[in-house]
Amino acid sequence: MALKKTLTSQNQNNPRPLALMDNITINKNSNEFDKSSKIYTKFKKKLQKYLNAYQVKKIEKAFRVANEAHRGQLRKSGEEYIHHPLSAASILADFQLDHESIMAAILHDVIEDTELEKENLKKNFGVKVSELVDGVSKLDKINFSTKEEADAANLRKMLMAMSQDIRVILIKLADRKHNLETINALSSHKRKTIGKETLEIFAPIALRLGIHSLNKELEDLAFQSVYPLRFKIIKNEIKKSRGNRNELMGKIKNIIQIKLKEEGLETNVIAREKHAYGIYKKMKLKEFKFTHINDLFGVRVICKTVDDTYRSLGIIHNLYTPIPGRFKDYIAIPKSNGYQSLHTSIIGPHGLPIEIQIRTEDMDILAESGIASHWFYKSKNIPSLKNYTKEQQWITNLLNIQRDSGNPQEYLKSIKADLHPGKVYVFTPKGNILELPKRSTIIDYAYAVHTDLGNNFDSAKVDNIKVSANTILKNGQRVEISTKNNIRPDPSWLNFVVTEKARHSIRASLKLIKRKDAIDLGQKLLLYSLSDFKISLNDIPDKTMQIVLEEYKCKSIDDLYAEIGLGNRIAKLVAMRFAPTDSSSQNRNPSGGIQIRGTEGLVVSYAKCCYPIPGDPIIGHISQEKGIVVHRQVCRSIKHMKKNTEEMLDMSWDENIEDSFNASIKIEVENVRGVLALISSQIAQNDCNIESVTYDDTKETGNNIMIFIISISDIKALNKLIGKLKKNKNILNVERKKS
Numbered sequence: 001m002a003l004k005k006t007l008t009s010q011n012q013n014n015p016r017p018l019a020l021m022d023n024i025t026i027n028k029n030s031n032e033f034d035k036s037s038k039i040y041t042k043f044k045k046k047l048q049k050y051l052n053a054y055q056v057k058k059i060e061k062a063f064r065v066a067n068e069a070h071r072g073q074l075r076k077s078g079e080e081y082i083h084h085p086l087s088a089a090s091i092l093a094d095f096q097l098d099h100e101s102i103m104a105a106i107l108h109d110v111i112e113d114t115e116l117e118k119e120n121l122k123k124n125f126g127v128k129v130s131e132l133v134d135g136v137s138k139l140d141k142i143n144f145s146t147k148e149e150a151d152a153a154n155l156r157k158m159l160m161a162m163s164q165d166i167r168v169i170l171i172k173l174a175d176r177k178h179n180l181e182t183i184n185a186l187s188s189h190k191r192k193t194i195g196k197e198t199l200e201i202f203a204p205i206a207l208r209l210g211i212h213s214l215n216k217e218l219e220d221l222a223f224q225s226v227y228p229l230r231f232k233i234i235k236n237e238i239k240k241s242r243g244n245r246n247e248l249m250g251k252i253k254n255i256i257q258i259k260l261k262e263e264g265l266e267t268n269v270i271a272r273e274k275h276a277y278g279i280y281k282k283m284k285l286k287e288f289k290f291t292h293i294n295d296l297f298g299v300r301v302i303c304k305t306v307d308d309t310y311r312s313l314g315i316i317h318n319l320y321t322p323i324p325g326r327f328k329d330y331i332a333i334p335k336s337n338g339y340q341s342l343h344t345s346i347i348g349p350h351g352l353p354i355e356i357q358i359r360t361e362d363m364d365i366l367a368e369s370g371i372a373s374h375w376f377y378k379s380k381n382i383p384s385l386k387n388y389t390k391e392q393q394w395i396t397n398l399l400n401i402q403r404d405s406g407n408p409q410e411y412l413k414s415i416k417a418d419l420h421p422g423k424v425y426v427f428t429p430k431g432n433i434l435e436l437p438k439r440s441t442i443i444d445y446a447y448a449v450h451t452d453l454g455n456n457f458d459s460a461k462v463d464n465i466k467v468s469a470n471t472i473l474k475n476g477q478r479v480e481i482s483t484k485n486n487i488r489p490d491p492s493w494l495n496f497v498v499t500e501k502a503r504h505s506i507r508a509s510l511k512l513i514k515r516k517d518a519i520d521l522g523q524k525l526l527l528y529s530l531s532d533f534k535i536s537l538n539d540i541p542d543k544t545m546q547i548v549l550e551e552y553k554c555k556s557i558d559d560l561y562a563e564i565g566l567g568n569r570i571a572k573l574v575a576m577r578f579a580p581t582d583s584s585s586q587n588r589n590p591s592g593g594i595q596i597r598g599t600e601g602l603v604v605s606y607a608k609c610c611y612p613i614p615g616d617p618i619i620g621h622i623s624q625e626k627g628i629v630v631h632r633q634v635c636r637s638i639k640h641m642k643k644n645t646e647e648m649l650d651m652s653w654d655e656n657i658e659d660s661f662n663a664s665i666k667i668e669v670e671n672v673r674g675v676l677a678l679i680s681s682q683i684a685q686n687d688c689n690i691e692s693v694t695y696d697d698t699k700e701t702g703n704n705i706m707i708f709i710i711s712i713s714d715i716k717a718l719n720k721l722i723g724k725l726k727k728n729k730n731i732l733n734v735e736r737k738k739s
């Protein structure tokens with residue numbers, strides 16, 4: 001959201017007939033240009049440091065055009081409007097961003113707020129610049145402080161804009177920074193809204209893109225807008241502590257620098273302090289008091305080579321006692337945004353804990369400007385330490401997550417989780433390191449490695465021990481996944497996965513499988529229903545087919561099958577539509593109805609009231625939510641459904657079924673010790689698996705009633721098992737549950 005400027009009344013009533021509409025003409029002698037030229041000179045000096053004369057000239061032209069276009073417009077603060085885009089551009093010039101970005105930053109508000117249009121910009125400054133300005137203008141219209149659903153849609157729009165050209169978001173971040181710097185002219189409500197939005201969306205994006213300096217600045221500015229009092233208190237505390245320690249820090253800095261020099265290392269040692277919002281977050285997160293924040297001050301050591309960083313670390317650890325558990329080697333294991341540095345904490349003089357960061361110059365540039373360093377290196381024609389494929393991939397990933405894969409709230413939640421990550425690092429079998437969000441499970445890991453690894457997941461080992469799919473990963477664990485062909489993702493995984501990649505892939509895969517299943521089943525159902533009319537698919541004239549498909553709004557026969565298979569259309573009715581009017585379904589096909597094999601997948605399920613197994617007389621109930629649910633004909637719960645004959649489906653079992661099915665048996669036993677173990681082992685000996693056991697102690701006989709859900713091949717095997725169980729003298733009664 002841009003800070004809305006106020007237009008001067010003269011401007012509002014009487015829009016200047018700009019000569020800018022097509023060919024831009026510039027009044028070089030305009031007053032405003034002179035007024036702004038002072039900050040402009042400073043800005044130009046920055047540009048000349050890293051851009052060539054031609055590029056600087058182009059930027060100059062963009063500035064004159066923007067200045068002309070905004071002429072007469074004032075900001076709420078009373079400043080000439082041009083100060084704002086110029087300041088934003090100047091922020092980007094500090095990152096040494098390419099000349100196109102700088103031009104676009106200068107022009108970033110002209111489409112929205114002046115009479116200049118995208119076409120004008122394209123003609124005068126080229127496609128790239130006009131696209132960038134257009135992208136920023138679109139971002140400006142996005143408002144994140146509305147309802148969550150709108151937020152999700154807006155985030156998506158923003159990601160779209162970013163994915164077109166990531167420089168759009170860099171310009172937006174610079175725009176936001178300057179708006180926050182000049183936010184005092186706004187009402188307190190607006191300050192809070194903009195501040196909150198910055199803390200929730202923009203600062204995390206800056207962090208995700210590795211632009212740490214901008215992230216910290218945005219956070220502190222926004223923190224000040226949202227909680228002015230808290231900001232002030234923390235700032236004061238920092239000032240007080242600094243007063244006590246300034247001298248000390250200077251001393252430590254010098255001692256380290258001198259010691260490193262003695263050892264032949266040329267380094268640059270900088271003392272630094274934590275930013276206010278960082279302190280606030282830590283206080284809130286760990287419920288610390290300010291006095292307990294012990295990494296308020298730190299030292300950064302910038303080295304010439306990677307080798308020097310490790311040597312410096314050794315020397316510093318030799319000089320001061322390191323605090324155990326605080327050493328982190330982000331050089332060997334960079335963070336996901338590419339950040340590299342050694343971190344350690346030492347106990348300095350007077351027991352003062354000090355955080356130390358050690359890195360090379362390249363790493364430092366990357367740490368401070370992240371993705372922005374890409375253009376910095378590009379402008380110098382040297383290969384960048386940073387390629388930003390990872391960020392690009394991150395955005396593409398988020399975009400690929402289809403909105404229909406969940407409700408907007410969920411989408412928003414997962415993207416926000418993605419923006420505010422805690423991380424866990426685990427190892428692949430080959431020893432590669434994988435970074436995952438905190439609370440990631442085995443399944444998240446599998447999908448993070450490869451979609452196929454997730455979709456074909458069979459079992460997993462962590463540090464060589466077999467674990468279940470929902471196991472939460474911990475730092476440093478080694479994870480190994482075994483796969484199987486022709487296996488499907490389990491819908492229950494959706495209950496525990498935390499990464500959007502996993503959630504999305506599972507849903508997409510299930511959807512695909514479900515459609516395939518639905519087509520197969522739908523075809524079976526339709527052919528069966530057609531046979532009632534003694535016709536086959538081949539008997540149906542193409543024209544009739546076409547008409548019916550159109551009627552049902554189906555693009556293909558597969559679509560129609562899928563509709564039937566999913567229970568959205570009833571096969572019998574569709575068949576009637578195809579049948580010649582004179583035929584009737586009275587000549588009932590003598591077969592036992594549609595045959596099922598148990599491999600129909602997600603569109604056929606087995607009722608949990610009566611647990612049908614092969615051999616049982618069965619009947620199907622079609623419902624839109626559940627597809628076809630198979631019940632035993634004796635099931636009591638379908639009695640009332642039977643009235644609605646259209647929803648019912650004659651069914652029988654295929655003769656060749658290899659799967660096993662769940663059946664439920666009720667066993668009444670004497671209350672004897674160890675009886676459960678006894679029965680369990682007896683069941684297991686009969687090649688059955690026990691899926692679950694529940695006790696039913698509602699009866700007052702003093703005997704125990706246990707309900708076993710067992711998996712078994714068919715009715716024959718079940719009857720055999722029941723017969724055997726009945727011979728057990730501890731068992732008083734065994735029966736199959738009817739419903």
Ligand code: MN
Pocket residue numbers: 002003084108109175
């Ligand atoms: Mn702006």
